[in-house]
Amino acid sequence: MTTEVKQSPRERLLEAAATLTYRDGVGIGVEALCKAAGVSKRSMYQLFESKDELLAASLERRTSAYVATLLPAADDDRSPRERILHVFEQVESESGAPEFYGCPFLAAQIELKDQSHPASRVAHGVKENLTAFFRAEAEQGGASDPGLLARQLSLVFDGGSARAGIGADQLTGLIAPTVITLLDAAGVR
């Protein structure tokens, strides 16, 4: 079998960037990234324009796996209410993992500050997609104000992941009751 057991340098770089920037912040050095990936700086700089582009590509790559983990499957035939709750069950269970620091996209935006940074733009798009998902479900579920509910859910999502990430609180017993209260108030049964 000629199955690719070993990832390409490009993939190893993207994965190392995802892991290390999540754990240590976007201030991590290029040298450390390359060493972790087992790739020379020379190779890195002919695969990516700059460190900033590597970070952006790394976040971009995380996107599909991230939404796949959080969102219910496309053929999921549960109610909108249950599909929304599914997202928060996922983040609650993820938050129990030993190395959980909250949503990596939110963290990247806060650390970078600059909203025009390529990685910030990617993260911004992810956030918009999540809010759009909430909004679609809210509409389907007959929410009194779907736009408001979607924003509220995103608010709880980011707040919860941020607070869990800095060790300010546990999501257990907090996030589900909160979401249910908001769903009830919006008339989504």
Next chain:
Amino acid sequence: MTTEVKQSPRERLLEAAATLTYRDGVGIGVEALCKAAGVSKRSMYQLFESKDELLAASLERRTSAYVATLLPAADDDRSPRERILHVFEQVESESGAPEFYGCPFLAAQIELKDQSHPASRVAHGVKENLTAFFRAEAEQGGASDPGLLARQLSLVFDGGSARAGIGADQLTGLIAPTVITLLDAAGVR
């Protein structure tokens, strides 16, 4: 009059650190901090043990003004519900300012990652104090589960300030309805 028109080097450093780390992140250089404060590095290092201690002291100094801005006055005789809403009105109005990047304490913790960093500890204490305030008001207001409500309010507080800080959303029309829904659900009238 011999009123102090000019602050001490220590105060100027604390203020410069507050401003610049909030705007540019905790990765800001010592050189830039000293230049902004009009203080030599020599003086800085005999006023503070290290950059980390300066950051911690700067956050510490912000604390009193921060809670004074957010929390209602001690002699405020409004109801717990109104006193809680007061906090969110304050953050909503602050979020309209041109240079608003969300709660500086939350940002510092996320950027530093290390929870044992002296500045992280200071920030952690501020968060605990705010949650304690919410809890006391929740108890006073007869909330069905004061501990839960307090955590929910802190969740909304941090989520809102984070999302507004990264430009993901506006707090206007979002945070007040959310808090009211939670207060109503907890039975705080």
Next chain:
DNA sequence: ATCTTTGGAAACCGATCGGTTTTCTTTTCT
């Protein structure tokens, strides 16, 4: 007026930053 303290300016330290270039080894294709 002299002495001592304060503190700003700036050189300096080793380390690291993002990024480039050279060298040499490994792989791959023919």
Next chain:
DNA sequence: AGAAAAGAAAACCGATCGGTTTCCAAAGAT
């Protein structure tokens, strides 16, 4: 086997990092 492409290792670049030290001017105290 031999030529050619790829890539890892590492030196190197100027700039900046946190932090220290030297030097000298200004301010205060006696």
